[in-house]
Amino acid sequence: MGKSIAFVETSGVSSDELKALCREIIPDVKVYQLIDDSLIQEVNANCGPTPFVRRRMMEYYRNAQELGVDLIINQCSSVGEAADAIMPFLDTPVLKIDxxxxxxxxxxxxxxxxxxxxxxxxxxxxxxxxxxxxxxxxxxxxxxxxxxxxxxxxxxxxxxxxxxxxxxxxxxxxxxxxxxxxxxxxxxxxxxxxxxxxxxxxxxxxxxxxxxxxxxxxxxx
The missing domain is CATH 3.40.50.1860 (Rossmann fold)
Structure with missing residues (x-):
């Protein structure tokens, strides 16, 4: 079975570029993208992740893990520290985009x-x-x-x-x-x-x- 990864994204603004880079650099890897652009709107309105954003992120990370991927990538720098807090509760490794x-x-x-x-x-x-x-x-x-x-x-x-x-x-x-x-x-x-x-x-x-x-x-x- 080949490798697979999942991007958890708070907006779709860089989704096409990430797909293109994956086709170029890791063409044999299956790529999933879980995108919810309401997340970045709430983060920006509150100058950081709210408890509700953190809960939804946890759900997306668990969904990504259930896909059986080898690696989860947190696409949004604004929620990078929220991703740090989620990592210990997952079996799948997480990489922050930055x-x-x-x-x-x-x-x-x-x-x-x-x-x-x-x-x-x-x-x-x-x-x-x-x-x-x-x-x-x-x-x-x-x-x-x-x-x-x-x-x-x-x-x-x-x-x-x-x-x-x-x-x-x-x-x-x-x-x-x-x-x-x-x-x-x-x-x-x-x-x-x-x-x-x-x-x-x-x-x-x-x-x-x-x-x-x-x-x-x-x-x-």
Whole structure:
């Protein structure tokens, strides 16, 4: 029997990209996507996961586990810490979409800029990088930039051009004072074609995540 994975997603904004990356990097792996875009709306309205969001996430994780998948991926950085709390109650391993990105950022530099497009992601993203650095025994500085409302422009209006105008200036500014720039939302990959002239590495989570998925599945045998 072949390998299979499940993405638990709080919006569909990056679902097509994740499927495309899986076809490219892990073409023989069966991919399930469990998407509930009401989750991100509630998270954003409350600046973080509510108890109701956590309960629904648990249900989706259990549903994914019942599918018999080899790995579950939490697609949303804003609920990454909620995923951490769920992991001990599952038999199936869980990977957060931004885990590999955080590790790469800490490897690349001491001064790390985090660009976020929704407030609910700021705390979890910064704490993830700080925790990774602590485990690696490395001192870092995190420079947070919030482009408030940009993510919802992309999700609700589908306006990638406006989203990119809102975010690009912050990325350029952050690159002047930092060793590496982290794009906290996977949805920000729409910006990548505009970042070729940025003088420092700019990291986005989807590709790094799927590459890590491949490594984990290969390690499972």
């Amino acid at each position: 885990q590999a990105m955080a590790e790469r950022a800490v490897e690349l530099g001491r001064k790390i800029a985090v660009i976020a497009t929704v407030e609910s992601t700021t705390g979890p993203s910064v704490r993830l990088i700080e925790n990774v650095a602590a485990k690696m025994g490395k001192e870092i500085e995190v420079d947070l930039h919030l482009v408030e409302g940009a993510m919802m422009v992309l999700i609700e209006q589908g306006d990638a051009e406006k989203h990119n105008r809102m975010v690009l200036g912050e990325v350029q500014k952050a690159a002047k004072d930092n060793d590496v720039v982290v794009l906290a939302q996977g949805s920000m990959t729409v910006l990548l074609p505009l970042l070729k002239d940025i003088p420092v590495p700019v990291l986005s989570s989807p590709r790094l995540c799927v590459e890590r998925v491949k490594e984990l599945l290969e390690a499972q045998g």
